[in-house]
Each structure stands twice: as C-alpha cells, then as structure tokens.
Amino acid sequence: MNWLPPNGxxxxxxxxxxxxxxxxxxxWLFVAAQVLIVLAMLLAVLxxxxxxxxxxxxxxxxRFFLFTELLPLLAITALYIAMVVTSHHxxxxxxxxxxxxxxxxxxVTGVQFxxxxxxxxxxxxxxxxxxxxVNAPAGNPxxxxxxxxxxxxxxxxxxxxxxxxxxxxxxxxxxxxxxxxFIPGMRLKQDAIPGMIGHLQFTPEVPGVYPVLCTQVCGxxxxxxxxxxxxxxxxxxxxxxxxxxxxxLATPIPDIPASSPAVARP
Amino acid sequence: xxxxxAGQASAPPALPPRGFLRRRIFTSDHRALAVLYLLLxxxxxxxxxxxxxxxxxxxxxxAVAFPFYGMLRPEDYLAVVTMHGTLMVFFxxxxxxxxxxxxxxxxxQIGADRMAFPRLNAAAFWLTLxxxxxxxxxxxxxxxxxISGWTSYPPFSAIPATGPGQGAxxxxxxxxxxxxxxxxxxxxxxxxxxILARRGQGMTFGRLPLTVWSWLASSALTVIAFSTxxxxxxxxxxxxxxGTSFFIPAGEVxxxxxxxxxxxxxxxxxxxxxxxxHPEVYISILPGMGLASALLANFTRRPVPAYxxxxxxxxxxxxxxxxxxxxxxxxxxxxxxxxxAFGLTTIAIAVPxxxxxxxxxxxxxxxxxxxxxxxxxxxxxxSFFIAGGLTGPILAxxxxxxxxxxxxxxxxxxxxxxxxxxxxxxxxxxxYWYPLLTERLMNQTLGKAHFWISLIAAYGTFFPMxxxxxxxxxxxYAQLAGPIESFPSLIPVERGITFAALTLxxxxxIFFFNVIYSARHGVRAxxxxxxxxxxxxxxxxxxxxxxxxxxxxxxSGPEKxxxxxxxxxxxxxxxxxxxxxxxxxKPE
Numbered sequence: 001m002n003w004l005p006p007n008g009x010x011x012x013x014x015x016x017x018x019x020x021x022x023x024x025x026x027x028w029l030f031v032a033a034q035v036l037i038v039l040a041m042l043l044a045v046l047x048x049x050x051x052x053x054x055x056x057x058x059x060x061x062x063r064f065f066l067f068t069e070l071l072p073l074l075a076i077t078a079l080y081i082a083m084v085v086t087s088h089h090x091x092x093x094x095x096x097x098x099x100x101x102x103x104x105x106x107x108v109t110g111v112q113f114x115x116x117x118x119x120x121x122x123x124x125x126x127x128x129x130x131x132x133x134v135n136a137p138a139g140n141p142x143x144x145x146x147x148x149x150x151x152x153x154x155x156x157x158x159x160x161x162x163x164x165x166x167x168x169x170x171x172x173x174x175x176x177x178x179x180x181x182f183i184p185g186m187r188l189k190q191d192a193i194p195g196m197i198g199h200l201q202f203t204p205e206v207p208g209v210y211p212v213l214c215t216q217v218c219g220x221x222x223x224x225x226x227x228x229x230x231x232x233x234x235x236x237x238x239x240x241x242x243x244x245x246x247x248x249l250a251t252p253i254p255d256i257p258a259s260s261p262a263v264a265r266p
Numbered sequence: 267x268x269x270x271x272a273g274q275a276s277a278p279p280a281l282p283p284r285g286f287l288r289r290r291i292f293t294s295d296h297r298a299l300a301v302l303y304l305l306l307x308x309x310x311x312x313x314x315x316x317x318x319x320x321x322x323x324x325x326x327x328x329a330v331a332f333p334f335y336g337m338l339r340p341e342d343y344l345a346v347v348t349m350h351g352t353l354m355v356f357f358x359x360x361x362x363x364x365x366x367x368x369x370x371x372x373x374x375q376i377g378a379d380r381m382a383f384p385r386l387n388a389a390a391f392w393l394t395l396x397x398x399x400x401x402x403x404x405x406x407x408x409x410x411x412x413i414s415g416w417t418s419y420p421p422f423s424a425i426p427a428t429g430p431g432q433g434a435x436x437x438x439x440x441x442x443x444x445x446x447x448x449x450x451x452x453x454x455x456x457x458x459x460x461i462l463a464r465r466g467q468g469m470t471f472g473r474l475p476l477t478v479w480s481w482l483a484s485s486a487l488t489v490i491a492f493s494t495x496x497x498x499x500x501x502x503x504x505x506x507x508x509g510t511s512f513f514i515p516a517g518e519v520x521x522x523x524x525x526x527x528x529x530x531x532x533x534x535x536x537x538x539x540x541x542x543x544h545p546e547v548y549i550s551i552l553p554g555m556g557l558a559s560a561l562l563a564n565f566t567r568r569p570v571p572a573y574x575x576x577x578x579x580x581x582x583x584x585x586x587x588x589x590x591x592x593x594x595x596x597x598x599x600x601x602x603x604x605x606x607a608f609g610l611t612t613i614a615i616a617v618p619x620x621x622x623x624x625x626x627x628x629x630x631x632x633x634x635x636x637x638x639x640x641x642x643x644x645x646x647x648x649s650f651f652i653a654g655g656l657t658g659p660i661l662a663x664x665x666x667x668x669x670x671x672x673x674x675x676x677x678x679x680x681x682x683x684x685x686x687x688x689x690x691x692x693x694x695x696x697x698y699w700y701p702l703l704t705e706r707l708m709n710q711t712l713g714k715a716h717f718w719i720s721l722i723a724a725y726g727t728f729f730p731m732x733x734x735x736x737x738x739x740x741x742x743y744a745q746l747a748g749p750i751e752s753f754p755s756l757i758p759v760e761r762g763i764t765f766a767a768l769t770l771x772x773x774x775x776i777f778f779f780n781v782i783y784s785a786r787h788g789v790r791a792x793x794x795x796x797x798x799x800x801x802x803x804x805x806x807x808x809x810x811x812x813x814x815x816x817x818x819x820x821x822s823g824p825e826k827x828x829x830x831x832x833x834x835x836x837x838x839x840x841x842x843x844x845x846x847x848x849x850x851x852k853p854e
Binding site for chain 2: 072190
C-alpha cells in the first residue's frame with residue numbers, strides 16, 4: 001500500500017482507504033488459501049507411511065456440502081457485495097454527478113507524444129479548432145482558428161497548472177490515437193479517445209508537482225509522453241493565468257498549414 | 267485419401283495408412299493432430315518466452331545489446347511486447363488447452379473413436395499453423411512487427427502512419443488473427459458436434475467428465491467470441507485498405523498531417539475486441555478448471571463432491587463470461603452507469619469461480635493425497651488461480667480500476683490468473699496424459715524439480731508486479747526512466763522480477779529434457795498408470811459407459827478404491843450399458 005505515490009486529490013483519501021481495505025482483505029484471503037494448500041500437502045507427506053485410506057469421507061453428505069461449499073460461498077459473496085456497494089459510493093460521487101458550476105475548465109489534448117492543456121481565457125469559451133491548421137513547429141499545436149474571436153485569449157500550455165481546493169473540469173480529447181491520461185498523484189485516469197470528448201472532474205487539494213503519464217500504448221514515444229501537473233495556491237494560479245493570457249493576446253495565432261491535407265486512400 | 271474417411275463410407279474399416287507422413291502429419295487422426303498442436307504450442311511458447319526475456323532484460327538494462335540484433339529501440343521493444351502477447355494468448359493459451367488437449371482425449375473421454383468432422387479438424391490445424399507463420403512473418407517485413415499491443419486499438423492500428431510496424435507488420439498481424447479465428451471456430455464447432463452427437467453407449471450428460479463439460483462451455487464461447495473477432499479484424503482490414511472508416515474518426519491529425527475522411531469510432535473496436543477478449547480468458551482457463559477437478563479426484567482418491575454443482579458453475583462462468591467485457595472499458599470514458607453495470611456482472615462471475623475454488627480446497631482434505639507430478643502442477647494451478655483471481659474483484663470496481671487500469675497491477679493479475687494458472691494446468695495435463703502417447707511415465711524427480719523451481723520463480727516474477735502497479739507504473743513502457751517520472755523506487759523490484767523470469771525460463775529446460783528423456787527411458791506406464799476412471803485410460807476403443815466419471819473411494823470395491831466408467835459395479839453388467847439408470851446415479 002505504501003507503494004502508492006502521495007495523494008493530492010480531494011477524492012484520493014476515500015480512494016486510498018477503499019483500495020487499502022480491498023488489498024488487505026484479498027491479501028489475507030490469499031494467505032489463508034495458500035496455507036490450506038500447503039497444509040494439505042504436509043498432511044499428505046506425513047500420512048504417506050500409514051496403511052489403508054482412512055474410511056469413507058462421505059463426500060456426498062449435505063453437511064459436507066454445507067460447511068465446505070455453501071456457507072463459505074455465501075460469506076465470500078457477501079464480501080463481494082460489500083465491496084461493490086462501498087466502491088459504488090465513490091464511483092457515483094466521482095462520475096454520476098453534475099459538474100460543479102464554478103469548476104476551473106481545462107481542455108487536455110493528447111497527441112503523439114505530448115499533452116497540451118488549453119485554458120479558455122477571459123471569455124470562458126474555447127476557440128474553434130481546425131485540423132488543417134495544426135502545426136506544432138509553427139506554434140499552433142492544436143490548430144486554433146485565428147478567425148474565431150474566442151481563440152484569441154485561449155492559453156495553450158505544455159504543463160497543467162491548477163489552483164488547490166477548486167473543482168476542476170477536464171475536457172479530454174486526442175488528435176491522433178488513443179492516449180491514456182493518468183495522474184497517479186491525483187488518483188485519476190481516463191482515456192483520451194480521438195473523435196470523442198471525455199470529461200473528468202476532480203479537486204486537487206495539496207499544492208505540489210505531480211507527474212502526468214500516458215497509460216495507453218500510443219506509439220514509439222509512449223514512455224516519454226509525460227508532463228507535470230503543478231498545483232498552486234489560488235493567487236499564484238491567477239498570476240500565472242494573467243501572465244499567460246497577456247502572452248497569448250500579444251502573440252498572433254499562426255495559420256500556416258503543416259502541409260497540404262493528405263487525401264484518404266480510396 | 268485416408269483410412270478414417272474410408273471407414274466413414276461404411277466400407278469395411280481400412281488398414282491404417284502406412285508411412286510416417288500419412289500416419290503422423292497428413293492425417294485426420296485426432297491423436298496425431300494433438301501431437302501436432304502440442305508441437306505448435308511448444309514452438310510458440312518457446313518464441314514467446316524468449317521474447318519475454320528480451321522484455322525483462324531491456325527493462326532493467328536498457329543499454330544492453332542483444333546478440334544478432336544490437337540495442338533495442340523503443341519501437342522494437344513494443345514490437346516484442348505485441349508479439350509476445352499475441353503468441354502467448356492465441357498460440358499457447360488457446361491452442362494447447364482448447365485444441366491440443368481435446369484432440370488428445372476428448373473423443374476417448376466420451377467413448378467415441380473419432381471426432382464428428384475429422385477433416386474439418388485437420389483443416390483447423392493447418393490453418394492455425396499458417397496463422398502462426400503469417401504472424402511470425404511480421405518480424406521480417408519492412409519496418410518490422412506491429413507495436414500497438416495484442417489489443418491493437420485503432421486508430422493506432424488502423425493508420426499505418428502512426429508508427430513503424432503499423433504498415434505491413436500490422437497487416438500480417440490482422441491476417442494471422444483472421445486465419446486463427448477461422449481455425450478456432452472450425453475446431454470448436456467440431457468439438458461441440460462431437461460432444462453432442464458422438465457420445466458412446468451409456469455416456470449420458472450426467473456422466474460426462476468435467477473436462478468435457480469445460481470443453482463444451484469453452485467451445486461454445488470460442489464459436490461466439492472468435493466469430494466476433496473475425497468480423498472486427500475484417501472491418502479493421504477494410505479501414506486500412508478499402509477506405510472504410512469503421513474505427514477512424516473524422517479530423518485525425520497524424521504527425522501534424524491532417525487526414526481526410528473518417529467518421530467512425532475507436533469505441534466500436536474496443537467493444538468488439540473485448541467481446542472476444544474477455545470470453546477468451548475463459549476459453550483458455552475453463553479446460554484447466556475441469557482438469558483440476560478431475561486430477562484432484564484422481565489423486566485424492568475421492569469423487570468430485572457436488573458434481574452437478576460444478577457443472578452448473580462451469581456453464582454459469584461460460585454464460586456470464588459473455589457479459590463482462592465492459593470492465594476493460596472502465597476508463598474509456600463510456601457512460602458511468604455502464605461502468606456500474608459491468609462492475610456488477612464482473613463481480614457476479616466471481617461467485618461461480620469462487621465456488622469452484624472452494625470445492626477444490628475442500629477436495630484437498632479428503633482421502634489420501636498423492637503428490638505425483640500432475641497433482642503438484644494442479645496444486646500450482648489452484649494456487650495461481652487464487653492469487654490472480656483475488657485481484658479480479660478489485661479490478662472489477664470501476665472506482666479502483668480508474669487508478670489500476672493499464673498499470674503493472676493488471677499485468678500481475680492476468681499473468682497469474684490466465685498465464686501461470688493456464689500454463690501450470692497445461693503442465694499438469696502433459697505429465698498426466700504423457701503415457702497415452704508414449705506408454706511411459708515422465709520422470710518424477712525431474713518433474714518435481716521442474717515444479718518447485720517454476721512455482722517459486724513464477725511468484726517471484728509476477729507477484730512484485732503488483733507493487734509496480736500500485737506505484738503507478740504504466741504498461742508498455744520501453745524504459746522506466748522518463749523525462750518526468752522515473753519510478754526510482756521500482757528499480758530493485760524490476761531487477762528482482764528479471765532475475766526470477768530468467769530462472770523461470772531456465773527451469774523449463776528441465777521439462778524439455780524430461781519430455782525427450784522419458785520417451786525412451788521413462789517407467790513403463792501400463793494401461794492405467796494413475797488408476798483413473800475416465801475413458802481415455804480404457805483398453806477398449808469402444809467402451810460402454812456404466813457409471814459416473816469420478817467413482818473413487820473405498821466404497822468402490824473391496825480390492826481397489828476406484829471404479830472406472832467402463833466397469834460395472836454389479837457382477838453381471840447389463841448388456842444395455844447404463845442408459846437404463848437415471849443419469850448421475852451409480853448402478854448398485
């Protein structure tokens with residue numbers, strides 16, 4: 001259990017408790033079963049010398065079936081049900097509830113082999129994206145449309161910066177293949193699937209730096225598709241956002257297509 | 267063309283064909299095919315194991331140069347992982363328990379002298395062999411083998427520009443999977459027909475050995491699951507070559523170059539693939555579960571308690587196995603209510619699985635356990651099945667899977683419950699049935715050494731992977747040291763895993779040696795060396811079934827403690843066999 005990286009998310013405490021309870025239970029069941037197997041083997045070795053088999057075991061008696069099979073099975077089933085129920089509380093709280101209205105909104109885009117984070121800027125609206133305008137070397141890795149007024153104040157960052165203690169709504173997308181968005185320190189994972197928009201809500205609590213990884217094999221650079229999440233105080237976050245906003249507004253959005261669009265083969 | 271066909275045409279049974287090729291290679295005889303399948307599985311497991319050693323060595327010594335190749339690039343590493351997974355899942359864990367073993371004993375166990383469709387059966391083998399060659403060809407085509415893992419998620423697998431190996435290598439992979447699907451469906455349809463239509467006189471459903479019930483369930487699953495995979499592979503091939511877009515969404519930008527067309531969804535592949543992929547787990551492990559029950563009865567000299575309960579559990583696992591695929595999609599962003607539903611079905615399948623485990627554990631404490639080599643490997647199977655199975659209900663919870671998914675925790679889980687349990691069950695079967703092919707027993711001392719080293723090394727390899735997973739280490743990482751996160755605490759763990767894996771692989775040399783050595787020098791087995799009750803040990807080729815499958819125990823008779831299915835408990839057996847008795851009841 002101490003193998004887990006330090007938790008920095010609001011829901012992480014509940015997650016860690018749930019996982020610990022599950023791992024402990026299963027570990028002791030594992031030990032109990034292995035002890036039974038070893039015990040049976042030791043008995044077999046010890047009894048090897050003795051003569052004729054010891055009497056009929058009456059394996060078909062209902063008592064035998066009841067005590068070795070039905071009652072343990074009922075107990076294990078009850079355990080499984082308890083696991084499902086406790087875990088569903090966490091799942092329902094995490095996924096089956098409406099988004100917080102005051103959430104900080106960030107769009108996460110996976111692309112071979114980098115993560116990009118887009119903040120909608122002062123207008124609170126994400127600008128339009130055009131696949132043909134995607135050109136990372138020219139400074140437009142997501143294909144922001146310069147003709148859309150909402151694009152002007154959009155901030156694109158290779159590092160995810162978030163304020164501590166505020167709910168966050170991540171909008172997950174991918175430009176090319178499926179990527180697995182994973183922040184171990186935030187107990188957070190969801191695939192970024194091209195053609196789909198995913199949403200992921202959480203509240204970072206503890207300021208600090210957390211690695212962001214890719215967990216779905218996405219190409220030869222899969223292992224280096226990593227970046228950072230920086231959780232900072234509210235004021236620090238505002239300052240960072242303002243500074244990035246000024247840079248974004250001062251820099252024109254490049255609209256140079258990387259190349260002529262490839263035509264799909266017939 | 268061959269004797270079986272001639273016999274089928276109601277002509278007087280022809281003489282067995284002469285010549286090695288006719289008898290052993292180009293034949294529709296199921297025992298000969300079983301040997302061919304075993305050899306194919308042996309070739310695949312050897313290559314797959316060597317690839318896994320490359321994986322392990324590269325992870326802890328990334329700078330090491332491999333003989334005849336040199337240093338591994340990240341794409342080479344991913345190609346090796348992809349080929350390791352594909353070889354092991356399809357050509358080892360499916361071929362051996364679901365093709366080789368049924369060919370070896372299924373007809374005999376039901377009192378039949380041949381399969382329902384011998385030629386279809388033979389065709390399935392040759393298709394499987396072709397599939398293996400096509401898959402291995404991927405190593406030698408331009409830009410090498412595919413790198414998208416054995417699950418081949420699109421658009422990665424659909425668009426060649428996404429990486430090396432995704433061109434011709436990926437086409438080889440798809441062609442191999444297509445061929446394998448046809449072969450698997452053909453051979454399983456044959457097994458289903460054989461079980462349903464060719465049972466010998468007296469072999470009622472209530473008297474079927476549990477291995478046969480397992481093959482009934484796994485064959486039904488194979489027909490359903492592999493047909494689905496075939497369709498999915500065909501669609502992916504069409505996406506790659508015929509301009510369709512089943513799995514490719516619009517607006518793709520690959521390496522900065524926009525791609526026209528699209529409009530499909532990768533989610534469709536995820537659903538289709540895992541609708542195959544999860545039943546596949548049960549296809550490869552159900553035969554092992556049936557074999558475990560049979561061998562436990564054999565080597566504790568006691569019947570399987572609650573035979574019908576075990577049959578029901580087996581069929582229930584097969585049935586529920588079709589409804590759990592969504593737990594592979596918990597983090598795909600599908601509807602959270604779907605996550606809840608698939609979590610429930612997954613927990614539900616843990617109940618019949620636990621029932622079987624409890625039965626096995628109860629069986630250990632009755633009668634007199636004989637620690638023969640096949641029994642040891644059966645105990646190993648149970649040990650791994652429990653070790654890997656217990657993390658199943660953890661991964662079945664979407665809330666917990668949202669952290670553990672695609673980490674080494676999952677790698678540990680399926681390598682224990684599917685790979686190690688599966689392989690130990692295969693070893694149990696080979697040590698047990700070896701006399702059927704050679705009339706000799708395998709050497710016990712070598713067998714026990716093989717068992718103990720493999721058991722300890724396998725735990726040493728796969729148990730610590732749980733810790734790597736808890737630390738958050740993702741799968742398919744060509745190197746631990748990333749630009750941001752390098753998992754420094756895992757380096758000693760990873761080293762230990764690699765040493766254990768090298769030991770595990772080396773221990774298999776004992777097994778190879780034993781297989782070859784015992785064929786000549788093994789103890790003569792006699793007709794029924796394990797004093798077993800099922801028909802594969804019957805001297806008669808057309809046995810009449812007179813009793814239930816696992817009649818072990820002192821009540822079976824004064825002199826011996828078992829009653830074979832071909833023998834009658836009464837002094838004068840009825841000439842109608844046992845059909846006149848209600849199924850499941852032993853004639854008294």
